[in-house]
Amino acid sequence: MVPNSPLVAGLPRIGLLGGSFNPAHGGHRRVSLFAARALGLDEVWWLVSPGNPLKPKEGMAPLAARYASALRQSRRAPIWPTAIERELGTRYTVDTLKKLARRYPTREFVWLMGSDNLAQFHRWRDWREIARTMPIAVIARPGYDASAFASPAMAWLRRYRTPAAGFANRARWSAPALVILRFDPDHRSATAIRRADPDWAARMADTAGYDRLRDRLTHRPIPAHASRADS
DSSP states (O other): OOTTOOOOSSOOEEEEEEEOOTTOOHHHHHHHHHHHHHHTOSEEEEEEOSOOTTSOSTTOOOHHHHHHHHHHHTTTTTEEEEOHHHHHTOOSHHHHHHHHHHHOTTSEEEEEEEHHHHHTGGGSTTHHHHHHHSOEEEEOOTTTHHHHHTSHHHHHHGGGBOOHHHHHTOSSOOSSOEEEEOOOOOOOOHHHHHHHOTTHHHHHHHHSOGGGOBOTTTOOBOOTTOOTTTO
C-alpha cells in the first residue's frame, strides 16, 4: 500500500522500526517481515535516525549512506525507509511518535523494538509516554531476554501484555499494549558488518547516486553529506 493512498477498508496498520541502520542488513528485513506477518501489518516503516542520543558519534556513517543501505535491503518488500525525523525536527523517540500519530491520523501504528532495547527502555526520555502513544511489540533477541524481562520498564509494561494473535485480530488498537514476539535468532548485526567491511559507506557513495536520493515516504531529498552532527 502506498503512503497517502485512499483507504480501502479500515485503517492501514504500520509497524515502526527505528534505528541508525549503520548499515541496514538482512536481519532488519527478516525481522520486519516476521513482525508484519505476526501482527497483520500492511507496511513497516524504517525510521532511519539522523542521530541516536544513546549511541556515540564515532563510527556513524552519513545519513545518505545509511538511508541508501536501507533502500537496498527493503527492495520488493512492504518496507518503507524514511528519514522523516529530519523533517519533523525530532531527536527523541517520544516526540517522533507523537508527531507521526498526528501527521497520519488515518493509520494505526505499533512501535517495534528488540528485547535489547526493552532492557534499556527505562533510560529513554518519557518512555511511559511512548507506551501510551501506541502499542509496543518486542522481538526476542538472543542474549538480551533475561535483562529485558527483569528491566524496570517490563515491570511497568507487564500488566498490559497481550497475545500476538488477539492483538492482530482486534478491530482497533489501543495503548498501552505490549506484545512479545518469539523469533528465531538472527545473529547478523551492523557492528559485525562494520568490522568486516569498514569501507562500506564509501562504496555506497560510489554506487547509490546520493544526488538522486529521495525519501520514499516524504519524497524530500536526502542530503548527501548530512551526518549525525548536523542533522
